[in-house]
């Protein structure tokens with residue numbers, strides 16, 4: 001029997017029926033590409049995330065450092081792809097910067113940016129929300145956080161797409177391979193320059209925090225330092241882009257939800273949480289088994305690659321009542337879109353804040369969001385999913 005390919009349009013365009021069937025019939029089973037083991041039930045996903053000694057994050061590396069790629073993909077040297085004790089040592093260096101109070105320093109700037117972006121969209125009325133808001137707001141947040149030149153923001157997505165795209169381009173697409181290689185060179189060159197600059201002239205940004213942590217005895221190689229910066233840029237952009245896109249799509253398609261939020265802004269954080277659960281902008285992560293082990297009744301060999309599916313766990317009917325209904329008033333088990341355990345998303349407070357501020361600006365300044373009826377085109381990336389374009393008409397309040 002041929003294995004299903006999770007990136008095929010039949011599954012990618014509407015993944016939920018496929019994962020519901022796997023949860024019922026084959027909760028840990030092999031899929032394409034690469035014969036990875038899809039882990040689909042909430043309980044098993046949690047078990048994998050909470051047991052890094054059995055399920056290593058090193059398994060992520062081949063997905064971003066394929067054999068054909070001659071140069072180093074900087075993200076391959078980042079904490080996302082490391083296990084303890086190296087992961088523990090490096091992660092500790094930025095915990096303070098990303099605490100709720102650390103992130104709150106960015107709030108006035110992000111609120112102002114969100115307001116300006118909505119004003120600009122209202123002036124034109126018909127816009128592609130992905131290009132105008134979903135890309136621009138996280139790019140500005142990442143410029144401020146990392147101390148990057150904001151005029152380079154249009155390059156950020158190109159770079160992020162290259163970092164995550166090298167693992168999934170078809171073997172015969174030599175043109176695209178050459179393009180992505182060029183973007184990786186550009187990214188490495190640029191961030192190396194930023195690191196050199198901040199070494200000479202410290203700023204008020206994460207790059208400076210990392211350099212200071214290293215100077216104060218936190219051991220970190222040059223590759224690890226660069227990997228850190230690249231991971232932050234990629235992790236902070238791609239995922240938040242999809243979260244903002246899924247939020248706007250949900251509100252445009254559900255005028256009743258829009259009306260509820262417009263009446264009661266205190267519901268916005270709950271709405272964001274439910275978008276995170278329901279649509280899982282970060283669909284999955286990757287692990288490899290460190291030894292032969294059993295999971296969900298299946299015997300896995302040592303070295304098996306697991307595709308740990310948040311997109312499926314978040315809809316597990318045994319954990320979430322009415323799992324396939326979008327409900328604001330949820331209590332109980334948390335969604336897994338930010339992961340769990342030692343790799344839990346460092347940027348979760350920032351992502352939540354960006355989404356809240358973008359939605360507050362839209363709700364304040366717009367009467368409604370209107371979408372052309374019809375199917376959505378989805379972007380295809382290793383672990384994230386969201387609309388590729390989202391044409392909306394913004395009606396002013």
Ligand code: HEM
Nearest residue numbers: 079080235236239240243282285338339343345346347351
């Ligand atoms: C909606 C937005 C976001 C989602 C859904 C998301 C999701 C995730 C997930 C699932 C992980 C864990 C992966 C694993 O266990 O293998 C993770 C890790 C991480 N995220 Fe996020 N993320 C988002 C936004 C951000 C932002 C804004 C930043 C930073 C600016 C960020 C930085 C990181 C970092 C550095 C890690 C690695 C943590 C570690 O390995 O210990 N993320 N994220």
